[in-house]
Amino acid sequence: MPTTPTSTPPTPAPAETSLTVATFVAFMTASGHAQQILKARMLAADVEQGLGPLHLHALCLCQRSPGATQQQLVQSMGRDKGQMARLIRELEDRQLLVRTPDERDRRVWRLSLTPEGAQKSAWFLALEATLAEDLFGALDEAEAASLYAVLQTVQARMNGWEPHA
Numbered sequence: 001m002p003t004t005p006t007s008t009p010p011t012p013a014p015a016e017t018s019l020t021v022a023t024f025v026a027f028m029t030a031s032g033h034a035q036q037i038l039k040a041r042m043l044a045a046d047v048e049q050g051l052g053p054l055h056l057h058a059l060c061l062c063q064r065s066p067g068a069t070q071q072q073l074v075q076s077m078g079r080d081k082g083q084m085a086r087l088i089r090e091l092e093d094r095q096l097l098v099r100t101p102d103e104r105d106r107r108v109w110r111l112s113l114t115p116e117g118a119q120k121s122a123w124f125l126a127l128e129a130t131l132a133e134d135l136f137g138a139l140d141e142a143e144a145a146s147l148y149a150v151l152q153t154v155q156a157r158m159n160g161w162e163p164h165a
């Protein structure tokens with residue numbers, strides 16, 4: 001008598017598990033180390049006291065998409081609404097970002113940079129570009145394209161992920 005399929009996926013073979021786990025650990029380690037290097041370079045520049053990479057990343061997203069909403073930042077940055085609300089308030093307090101009500105839906109706030117916010121964003125983009133060159137500049141075009149494709153796949157999976165309570 002044939003067995004009916006279950007909703008539980010089969011357990012991967014030990015070799016697959018060890019490679020998968022090792023890949024995850026390498027990804028997390030590299031990501032964390034890249035963040036540390038970025039923060040160290042920000043501190044060394046002594047320009048952005050009190051602002052972290054998240055603040056500046058949010059500014060860069062607002063520069064790329066003028067009039068973006070808080071919800072768009074939440075989705076782009078993979079952060080929760082409360083964290084983004086605090087971050088936006090901090091950027092407003094520093095006069096780097098302004099919120100204006102949407103013309104069609106007054107419940108929605110549109111975000112745009114102040115001139116100083118645009119300067120900070122440009123500075124951060126240049127810093128990121130330098131670090132990217134330092135970390136990935138030795139890759140040939142095929143390696144860089146392959147790594148980018150893999151990271152895009154991982155990002156797409158994370159975008160659809162629901163955290164467990």
